[in-house]
Amino acid sequence: MLGLVVVSLIGMVVDDRALLGESVWLKPAKFGFAFATYGVTLAWLLRLPHRGARVTWWFGTIFAITGVVDVGFIALQAARGTFSHFNTETDSVNSIGQLVFMSGVPGLFLANLVIALIISWQRVADRPTLVALRAGIWTAVVGMALGYLMGFTGAQLVRKADGTVVGLVAGHTVQPGAPVDAARDGVTTMPLTHWSTSGGDLRIPHFVGLHGIQVLLLLAFALAVLARRYHWLHAASTRAALVGVAALTYAGLLTLVLWQALRGQSLIHPDTATATAGAALLAFLAAGVSAVYLRARDDEPVSATVRLPASAAPEPH
Template sequence: MTQLDEGSTLPLESGPRRPHRPLLVACGLMAALLLWSLAGLVLDDRLIGGEPAWAKPAKFAAAFVLYTATLAWLLGLPHRGSRVTRCMGTIFAVTTVVDVGFVVVQAARGTFSHFNTESDAVNTVGQLIFASGVPGLFAANLVIAVVVLWQRVADRPVTLAIRAGLVLAVAGMALGYLMGFTGARTAEAADGRAVELVGSHTVGDRGVRDDPAGLPVTHWSTTGGDLRVPHFVGLHGMQVLLLAAVALGFAARRYPALREERARARLVGVLAAAWTGLLALTLWQALRGVPPAAPDGPVLLTGAALLAATALGVALVLSAAVLRRAPATRVSH
């Protein structure tokens, strides 16, 4: 095991002992779905609510590829309560495939998967699946977070990234429920019929609803606040923090100030705080009805303050690490 400093090792070197197979299977299925959906975006020109029919399956597939792969790795790390977490991982994997499967079915049928009030048999059954499946995903992730949160499953930076990431993911999933309270609206299915929906992704004055065009790729609203933004930020915080922890571990080979595990852990902590601030900022922006790509003065000012606080935190951590190493350097000379 490569030593960086006394009591400090490169993150992830011990690696997962036994990655969670059901989650890996779910990840593989989501990857296949992503390829299928990308082909659908090229070959199928139908629009559902003004959005390409296969855009939603593609976005769900991409998101779950990232999350199931991360969770499969995490549950492979040695930890107490692994029987419980692996059971929850299986529930998460099965629910993912079933829920996203319904999104695919509805896309193929040319209608909406979310908030749809149509009374046909497929939609009725599908909405029942969502009504039980979405809470199942949330509950499984919450149980995993509760079990893992108090354990050290890797080096300190990676452990902190996992802990903060799980909390952020639970928060991100919970924020998805807000979309069901934005009010009813009517949208157009692929065949032109009007469909009554009981919720939407956007918040705004004067009846602002989901923007058919939206931003490129994400299709986030350009006319109102979009709750999908904080939902996205929360769900993928763990991947960002883990990448940061790994990057810091490799950077420590070159930069002496990062060789101390404590310094890297504190930097991950600063980033975790910043990402939590970003989650709060994007939620505040969405609830105020401010479009993601057109932030107003208060959002810009708050964002600048968050960026400045993050930079200050990084500077303080690095300065302290350099000062702690200075005496040792002088003694060695």
Template sequence: MSTVLGAPRRWVMRWHRPLMLMVASMLFLLVVSAAGLVFDDRELLGAPVWLKPFKFAVSMAVYGTTLAWMLSLPHRGRKWTSGLATVFAVTGFVDTAIVAIQAARGTFSHFNKSTASAEKIMQVIFGNGVLCIMLANLALAIILAFQRVHADRAMSRAIHTGLTLAVVGMTLGFLIPLQAKTETALTTSGERVSLSSGHSVGVPDGGPGLPLTQWSTTGGDLRIPHFVGLHGLQVMLIAALLLAVLAARYPLLRDDRTRARLIGVAATGYTGLIALVTWQALRAQPLIHPDVLTLAAAALLTAVTALAAAAVLAAAGRASATG
């Protein structure tokens, strides 16, 4: 039994160490933020001050663990990918630390135009960190795009398409500052601070929002496409794992080429979903209150994706019958 339990531990220990250290720090922040949500009743723009650090900790822990696993797979250019992952780990840690520090201080970590020198320095570091994270992910996606990083074709394609979707999601995050929606808001101490932009479209930030995410329920919210795209990597990997599990039961899925084609269909459909929620947000429309146009587009996207998947399975069935 100890041998069985020790194997996963040795496997994880071979994962990219800076990334795993970053993940460990995120798990610690997760605990601190959860305690803050329970015991600290301060709010910023109508949301608990510790909600943003909590969400950042979850997102960075999930993404960092995924990257660490991916980089444990055999691939060319390991020195480059390791260096890029270290950039991601360091900048991810620093940026999330700024989010947590600002939450503890009861002020804003994003788009804070305070004239205080400490705030200016934090904003410069935070902004450059976001850019470094995106560029590191882009470079990783390019390096891995031209090689098969997993023995299973479907999983390899999931990695390639997932990284691309994540880069798209990170890029969509820049729509928020591009709004240049200048607002003013109060810190928890009552100080009025100017903000250079905001995530809501058509309504002020800080209005009614969904539980936990706080995505606006009265207007568009550009955090939605950012989130959906950013975690496309995890969605693609989960899809590949599910197909591998289903392959044991359904013979049509036993050929990894068929599963890889289905991952391609899923990635294309997911790209359509990202475009859909971006379009919806830019039209100042809440996620939970779609209009007829949004519903029609969603129905068309679902139908086309289902037909494409059916075509792949039908082709696999014909190949199996003639083989």
């Protein structure tokens, strides 16, 4: 996957073809990076001692092989200057590729689901890491499942890199009231991510969900490092509570961006309801962290060393 990222970056420089206003090689680069990141996380997770390791090894292998096939097709379609997802072209390469997606994507989801069911109920790490792992892996499962919502966004007519019009059975952008078959993806987009700025984009909750496990595990690691400096973080229960607050906040964030996308609202153009919900989420985070800090400070043991006043000191013999 990292090799594909390198190839795709080179492609962006030497190949000026574009799909929906972005380089044909941007999508393979993003998928390669995402799968590399998740693959490293999954590999680390499966190396933790746990019951059912043989089963999780096989499902991890299924996930890896299926990921290579699916992302490989994305790269192939990029090289051909056409779309990988939702493409209705009838040529043999695309027809076979769509069948691969129809079988491969559920395979990725089910493999991850089985691993989550086996791993998340076992104590495979210290308490803060375990909270991050359990919340993160189920957030990733939800993020994968949300990808299926894209299939209900409606058909659209778009252009391939050579200018040929092609029909897509669905897309990523939600625009209530948009004309039938009108192009929605790539009309106006954010830099780099190319998420829509003219409507809701279901790639956002999909992305947020998939990468929750990395965010929470990095937080658990960061708290362990900070515990060497800040005494109130020494207790594992305190760090676990902080990770728990972060996990609930992250779940709220996932819900918020999903709600925003389903209403056809761009991430960077929130309305009053979205802004209010976002402010409430930040208030919950601040209150949760404050409560954990105050409890940890109150629970700190009083030093056993007591300095006696000079009048109470014993007389020398």
